[in-house]
Amino acid sequence: MASTPIKQVAGKGVYVPGDDIDTDRIIPARFMKCITFDGLGDYLFHDVRKTESGENKKHNLNDPRFAEASILLSGNNFGCGSSREHAPQSILRAGYQAVIAGSFAEIFFGNSTNLGVVCVTAADSDRAILAEAIETNPDLEITIDVEDHKIWFGDQSVPCGIKPGARDSLLSGAYDPLDELLEGADAVSKTANRLVYLQA
């Protein structure tokens, strides 16, 4: 059963500056003592947003102007570090549907795509223009067109990149691969039967 195809993501944006935003930054490990993903949205970027005594820091993520944002904009190598799916889960559960970055760490990208969180890349100069536009007008409507590889905002657009396989999966609604993997059960058994170490 495929999910709803994702051709576009539209919404307001918030800029989280910096390269190498790692998964510990996205959700610190101490908030992962849980057996379900429920409630992880509350801890998204916890230490980026809060001081040690729990006060809000001055950050775009705490700025009421960006409270309605559903698209994160950030730097290069976003999502590096741990393979924890808790990271994209917390992004999704905090109400974000997409991330625009210079580049993505591979495991994070795959985890996000499987959840239908759209991850697209854009050039440094284009992200700078977009960051500036969001800062100037926090209500700016941003549309990521997965099909056309474009990010629209106001009357401007910049190109964006997405791996072809991920793009196909989002457009067809088959981004959660489980059903397709299950359909391959016979072929899996055949492959397994050819591998000596699986026979013991």
Added chain:
Amino acid sequence: MGKSLFQKVWDAHAVRQLANGQTQLLIGTHLIHEVTSPQAFGMLRDKGLPVMFPHRTFATVDHIVPTNETIEPYSDSLAQGMIEELRKNCAEYGVTFFDTNTGHQGIVHIVGPEQGITQPGTTIACGDSHTSTHGAFGAIAFGIGTSQVRDVLATQTIALNELKVRRINVDGKLRPGVYAKDVILHIIRQLGTQGGTGFAYEYAGSVFDGFTMEERMTVCNMSIEGGARVGYVNPDETTFEYLKGRPYAPKGAGWDAAVERWQSYASDADCEYDDVVNINAATIEPTVTWGITPGQGVGINETIPTEAEGVTQSDRAAIAEALEHMQFEGGSPVKGKKIDVAFIGSCTNGRLSDLKEVARYVAGRKVAPGVQAIVVPGSQVVSKIAEELGLHRIFLEAGFEWRAAGCSMCLAMNPDKLIGDQLCASSSNRNFKGRQGSPTGRTMLMSPVMVAAAAITGKISDAREIFDVAEAAVA
């Protein structure tokens, strides 16, 4: 044209192509732990799906286990709940669990190899990015997310894009006092934290030929810190020697057949790589990170970069952010920074050889006043052998704490955490902001012997000077 080990293992495990062009890849061995698996079992229950090959999944508990209390229920009820959930899931689905009462519990990336579960020519997946460790055996080992843990449980496969292969040759001889940890910190410093994106790293050259399995594991472990999801070393006699006689290794007539099969997976001499990097071993110094990514490292006798040294605007911003968090001044020597905590352990450096090497140098010395120094064996097996060798007494006499097996302060999902802005000399793998449990905590990554030198002197030091390493090598 020949094939690389990566291609051979990939081809042998490729089930079919999926509609989006990805490959459905068979995962021969699945390792699970308490943090990233309970949600996956929950998803199976929601869909009413069984585990397809329960005997190909192995579990242990590592991230949340306290290392300072071994009697349950643990003081932390959340930790207790997680271990009980894993027990329940393993029992219900028939998964082998190296539980705390088996004598075989430990960090998942230490348990797999020491049990002989990790074998050449296999595919391995685990919901943990340091799964790349298992590549040391010539396996292709992937860190995966929880939805993929679900996929492996339900189908024994995951959907993946094939990777390119970069061969990294480290030739020549490492100088005395330079360790496997320095080799990987040097590689990441050179190629960057995202240099490996889209690649599997094949580590080779005379240095890797001469490395023990534990040294190879240290390097493969941190492939992910260089952006490479997979890192491996071609299997050889060292690999086979390590595996022989281990509980899950093939036995009797099956052993010789297995060795022959394993050898056939090694990269062919005429294989062409997507990229080749050559490193002269003699140029590698004991390396220490000064910043907040594993790529921000310098040799022990170098200075910390200034903001102006950044080439691009984003480099400069990254240096500035790191200097601010670390409370360091650009241009100052890395040597001499005062530490509060010294941590020896983790899936990178919590193996027996790490502990032996450190014990050799700290015997008869004392941890500096005001420094908390802890040694955390990577598994119960490591702990037991270390105690039989009397290593724990050496550590205790020197003023180190000797703990029970677990991930401990590498990621602080347990009581072992930095407090406030403490500075930690750490043998672990990540120096991210907040990684060791305090948002303002500061981590400097280095080899276990360099951590020991910092513990003894109370500051970041050149272990070769403190322990007369160069002299010992000459004598």
